[in-house]
Amino acid sequence: METATHQSEEDILIQGLKSGNEADFQKAVRLYTPGMMAVGRYYLDNASAEETVQDCWVSVIDAIQNFEGRSGLKTWLHRIVANRAKNHLRKNKREVSADFSEALEPELANRFHPNGRWATPPSLRFDEDAESLMENGALSDCLDQHLTRLPETQRSALMLYEAHQHKSDDVCNILDVSASNLRVLLHRARQKIFLMVETFQETGEC
Amino acid sequence: MLMCRDLARIASDYIDDELGTAQKLSVKMHLMMCRHCRSFIGNLRASTDLVQAHSSGKPDPELVRRIDEQVAQALDAKKTDDFT
Numbered sequence A: 001m002e003t004a005t006h007q008s009e010e011d012i013l014i015q016g017l018k019s020g021n022e023a024d025f026q027k028a029v030r031l032y033t034p035g036m037m038a039v040g041r042y043y044l045d046n047a048s049a050e051e052t053v054q055d056c057w058v059s060v061i062d063a064i065q066n067f068e069g070r071s072g073l074k075t076w077l078h079r080i081v082a083n084r085a086k087n088h089l090r091k092n093k094r095e096v097s098a099d100f101s102e103a104l105e106p107e108l109a110n111r112f113h114p115n116g117r118w119a120t121p122p123s124l125r126f127d128e129d130a131e132s133l134m135e136n137g138a139l140s141d142c143l144d145q146h147l148t149r150l151p152e153t154q155r156s157a158l159m160l161y162e163a164h165q166h167k168s169d170d171v172c173n174i175l176d177v178s179a180s181n182l183r184v185l186l187h188r189a190r191q192k193i194f195l196m197v198e199t200f201q202e203t204g205e206c
Numbered sequence B: 001m002l003m004c005r006d007l008a009r010i011a012s013d014y015i016d017d018e019l020g021t022a023q024k025l026s027v028k029m030h031l032m033m034c035r036h037c038r039s040f041i042g043n044l045r046a047s048t049d050l051v052q053a054h055s056s057g058k059p060d061p062e063l064v065r066r067i068d069e070q071v072a073q074a075l076d077a078k079k080t081d082d083f084t
């Protein structure tokens, strides 16, 4: 039921974009730019990513005519950004670097006895659900800061997978990583967020 | 036998249901006996929910303004094109 409504809303928006309706473009820009920036930032610095996302929106005016809806609009837009960003990288002969070798965050790896048992077990208590926790402005700000400080590769993977609810295959495709490397990026990012919330609960500080 | 550190390495794979049957079973066995790892899995899951709830879905207003402007210009140019 929910997906059906969602689907038709997207269809209406696509129709509006195809007919060049400015208000529909404004709506789509607000809806999809955060995800597109997450893709862009995986490959590029902030200024180049913004430039790429801007160019993408202008190119969408024509490209949308050929959009057949086999993938969702979001995935289609994310692929356009990824392709452009990769071209940009090639031109500037840069590469994305990330460490895929270790699944454990060093800060967490320190918390085990040599025999592999917990020496400093997790102390976090979650008595409230995520929605009500986020009403705590200080925690929300702290999460913002830590998300900003994550390595781009980890942050983009986390954003596309969690916040934009892409399937693993889509994320691998958009970010050009293998399935196992995506698992490492996600796991490392989640551990950092866990460590942050734990510190925040223990000390009340970010 | 699966130790806490091994479990911590594959905790996200367990949460996302990306483990094979045998590995999943050994995680489940471990979780039955180890409350620290139960709490770690719960914590990691909750952290994940937190990112979803937070989802920093607000685009930078300055960037949005620039995109609106460029799109409006390009749409105008296209309309003029179509008439000529």
Ligand SMILES: [Zn+2]
Binding pocket: A118, B003, B004, B007, B030, B034, B035, B036, B037, B038
């Ligand atoms: Zn354990």
